[in-house]
Amino acid sequence: MRHAKTDVLEPGKLWWNWFGEHYFVPANTVLPRSEEDVRQAVLAAARLGLPVRSSGRGHANTAAVPTPGVHIDFRAFNExxxxxxxxxxxxxxxxxxxxxxxxxxxxxxxxxxxxxxxxxxxxxxxxxxxxxxxxxxxxxxxxxxxxxxxxxxxxxxxxxxxxxxxxxxxxxxxxxxxxxxxxxxxxxxxxSYNLLKRSWNADIEDCLGGLHQRLQDNRTFWFFWLPRRESADLFVLPSGVPNLASRDHDICHMRSYNAVPVDQAVPEPEPGSQFDHSSVIFPNLYEPNFREIEYAVPFEDFEATFDEVRHLFLDKHKDFTFPVECRPVKADDSYLSAYAERDGYALSVSGPMEPPTWAMLRDVDAIFDRHGGRPHWGKHHFMTPARLEKLYPRYDAFKKMRRELDPAGMFLNDHLRALFA
Incomplete structure (x- = not known):
């Protein structure tokens, strides 16, 4: 019984994610207007023996949403x-x-x-x-x-x-x-706070040599490593910022962000600086033209990991030109966060939406694996239960809690079942 008739279940509608990598037509689609609509959708799915997955804006690279059962689409459930x-x-x-x-x-x-x-x-x-x-x-x-x-x-x-x-x-x-x-x-x-953002380009040696001081001196500091001259254009990174680099490749595009109270005077503009409310300064424009993995390695392993990734591109994958994005994140006490019980340093690696990218990402994954890298759950990854058990001290406890709340696996799909059943 594929298209069940109930108050909230509609015939399944085609859905695809932001990158266009995953698309599916479920048995039923739900466009809820209230939490009671959601509850009725779950009850109907249980009666029909169908699994349930929900989605927001479809930004995940992974196959976390596709389901043969009931898809709850929250795009208009946004009050x-x-x-x-x-x-x-x-x-x-x-x-x-x-x-x-x-x-x-x-x-x-x-x-x-x-x-x-x-x-x-x-x-x-x-x-x-x-x-x-x-x-x-x-x-x-x-x-x-x-x-x-x-x-x-x-x-x-x-x-x-x-x-x-x-x-x-x-x-x-x-x-x-x-x-x-x-x-x-x-x-x-x-x-509420404003942000003063500064952007500039410099040699990789300058970036890494002053990395820990910049991390201490700024509320937020991160950088993009640019293996080629054209790399910045692929992520729409701004041109016209101060350029301290001695070459046009193997350099870093660096950014610092520092909070300023909203009642404090606007600072004098400088080349490469932006100043506005946090809601304006944080976001950047990206085109969905890339396939991405992102893993967080232990903070103290960042430099060694980055060195291996950098030389992988300089020596082997010379045709791949997307920037490598590097960001530190503080530890938390969640079970499955990439930063569970340890400070981490996230490295995001991308390639074009073409089949050869997979081989490159596999090579990068091998580096991350050697350094204990944990995946960002919204990005592609190559996890297995054995790897997760090694990486997350509370992996088994998480699975036990999941089974207690959902013993029949209603909220799993093929992608998640392979890792967390």
Missing amino acids: VLSVDRELMRVTVQPGISVGELSRYLRTQGMSLNNQGDIDTQSVCGAIMTATHGAGITLPCMSMQMIAARIVTADGSLLDLSAEADGELFKAFRASIGMFGVVVSITLQAVA
């Missing part, structure tokens, strides 16, 4: 539900994008404490995959979530919070939608 200005907390529906929320918070005198450089993905997707920004004092976005409401496999509503649910909430933070369907999320915001 702000409540705001507590005194405690600086906001509750939102799962389909709201990072950018929509960040811009809304500005009107309320608040900001997100940190965010990545893409703001078009859903807040829920960013949290459930442990998406991050950068900074040695700043953890991933999952840590900004302090409470959530989900629909569990039996159709009941479950309220979770960091305060009341301890270990379960830690496991839930980066659970890729395997504990239930999220219908609302509460985030801890901070007082």
Whole structure:
């Protein structure tokens, strides 16, 4: 019975992700207008024996969304539900994008404490995959979530919070939608702030030689390694920034971000600088023209890992020209975050959307594997249960909690079942 008739289930609609790498037509599609719609969708799926997966804005590289069963599409389920200005907390529906929320918070005198450089993905997707920004004092976005409401496999509503649910909430933070369907999320915001961003190019030797001092001196510091002259154009990195490099290849495009109170005077503009609210300065424009993996290695292993990746491109994969993005992230206490119980340094490696890219990414994965790299759950990876068991001290505990909440595996699909069943 492929197209069941109920109040909320519609015939399946074609869905594809941002990169166009994954597309599918489920048995049924749900476009919810309320949390009760979501609950009824889960109950209907249970009656029909169908699995359930949900999606926000489709920014994940992985096959985390495709399902033969019921697909809950949250793109229009994107309202702000409540705001507590005194405690600086906001509750939102799962389909709201990072950018929509960040811009809304500005009107309320608040900001997100940190965010990545893409703001078009859903807040829920960013949290459930442990998406991050950068900074040695700043953890991933999952840590900004302090409470959530989900629909569990039996159709009941479950309220979770960091305060009341301890270990379960830690496991839930980066659970890729395997504990239930999220219908609302509460985030801890901070007082509104502006950012002074500075960008410049320099030789790789300058970047690495002053790396740890720059990490200490700036709220956020990250860099893109540019193996070729044309590399910056592939990620739409800005031209016209100060150039301290002695060559046009094997250099770094560096960025620092520092918070400025909103009541403080606007600083004098400098070449390569930008100044505005955090909601404006954090995001960058990217075209979905690349295939990407991103792993976080232990912070102290970054330089050795980066050196191997750099020479892989200089010596073997000379035709691959996309930048390599490098960002530090503070440790957290989640079960499946790439930064669980350790400070990490994320390296993002990309190639064109063509078959030869896979061989290159496999070579990079081998380097990450040697250095204990953990994947970003929204990017391509080559994980196996054996690797996950080695990488995550609480991997088995996570699987046990998942089975207790969803014993029949309703919220799994082929991609997730292979790793977490």
